[in-house]
Amino acid sequence: MILIAFAAFFSVFLAVGMMAANKVETTSSSELSSSAVATAIAEDITMAVEETESEVEEMVSTVSVSQEEATVELTRTVFTVTEYEAPKTKYTSDTVNVRAGAGTDYDKVGKLSWGSAVEVTGETDNEWYEVSFKDSTAYIKGEYMVDELPGTPYVFVGDSRTVQLQMAVGSSDKAYIAKIGEGYSWFKGSALSLIPVYAGKGTKMIINFGVNDLANAGKYVSLVNSYIDTWSNAGITVYYAAVTPVGDGASVSNAQIESFNAQLQAGLDSRVQWIDGYTYLKQAGFTTADGLHYNAATYRSLYSYYMSVIG
Numbered sequence: 001m002i003l004i005a006f007a008a009f010f011s012v013f014l015a016v017g018m019m020a021a022n023k024v025e026t027t028s029s030s031e032l033s034s035s036a037v038a039t040a041i042a043e044d045i046t047m048a049v050e051e052t053e054s055e056v057e058e059m060v061s062t063v064s065v066s067q068e069e070a071t072v073e074l075t076r077t078v079f080t081v082t083e084y085e086a087p088k089t090k091y092t093s094d095t096v097n098v099r100a101g102a103g104t105d106y107d108k109v110g111k112l113s114w115g116s117a118v119e120v121t122g123e124t125d126n127e128w129y130e131v132s133f134k135d136s137t138a139y140i141k142g143e144y145m146v147d148e149l150p151g152t153p154y155v156f157v158g159d160s161r162t163v164q165l166q167m168a169v170g171s172s173d174k175a176y177i178a179k180i181g182e183g184y185s186w187f188k189g190s191a192l193s194l195i196p197v198y199a200g201k202g203t204k205m206i207i208n209f210g211v212n213d214l215a216n217a218g219k220y221v222s223l224v225n226s227y228i229d230t231w232s233n234a235g236i237t238v239y240y241a242a243v244t245p246v247g248d249g250a251s252v253s254n255a256q257i258e259s260f261n262a263q264l265q266a267g268l269d270s271r272v273q274w275i276d277g278y279t280y281l282k283q284a285g286f287t288t289a290d291g292l293h294y295n296a297a298t299y300r301s302l303y304s305y306y307m308s309v310i311g
Helices: 002-025 034-074 160-169 184-198 214-233 254-267 277-284 296-310
Strands: 081-092 096-099 108-112 117-124 128-133 136-141 154-158 174-178 204-208 237-241 273-275
Touching: 081 128, 108 136, 117 136, 154 160, 154 184, 160 174, 160 296, 174 184, 184 214, 204 296, 214 237, 214 254, 237 296, 254 277, 273 296, 277 296
Parallel strands: 154 174, 154 204, 204 237, 237 273
Antiparallel strands: 081 117, 096 108, 096 136, 117 128, 128 136
16 A cells, blocks of 8 residues: 555656646746746645545545455354264254355355254354265254254144145145044044144144034134143144135125134133134135135235234
8 A cells, every 4th residue: 555655646746747847848938937937836746646645545445445345255154063973863943044154154055944854963163063965064053953853833724724725825844634624523533633743842733623613612612722731742832723704605604703713712721822814814805706715815815824923
């Protein structure tokens, strides 16, 4: 920087000398006094120096910014790795990014879905795991790794509306225990035994029965409350999704649905979290061809609402 500034000021004095010489040559003999020449040279020097100082300051500023940007680009999380004597198998508890280093400021080299088995070769001092990934070494944040295969993140249990929800939103990181036309008897006799197959620690389970047997509100309350200890102890968070509204042509009425929802909401154990999809669709609107079942866009809208409540 000092060399740049010196070169700039040296060029100023060369230029000033030439400018002064030209001015002297074009001045009449009557005006060519030593004081006039000195004054002209002083004015030219002052003007040139001010302009050059401005240019040098701009140059210095540009160089400084470039150096700062280069420093930022080179900054990376510093970490050390404690290698295992032998690799361990762990599982991803969610969809996770795999990175080139143990920090979010390192490049992504891939992604793993929920439940992927991973060979772990070490752990870092900032709570990441060193893993084998595509024949190379990579890193995954520790909070997304568990020792045992975790429960499916989301398990939906219900009737035909749950079947159609699956068709609309897909099955990635989700499991569905559902059957068309079913209600309380199938829930108790078949669905309950399937829940432990899919649901476990970390699972969020959404139950949605009732539209086919609205008279069984008390039975649903008793059954769910009798299992809430088992589910909670297994690490499952339980939600009951309200029966959603019907349109013209349905065999049940919205008044009946509202009564069913009110009984469940009042009677369910406080550990069962309520999802009011009924009010949501009443306000957001829905489309149904037969009065009972929705189109795909409505199911996707309802699913988004479920996820917003679950967080």
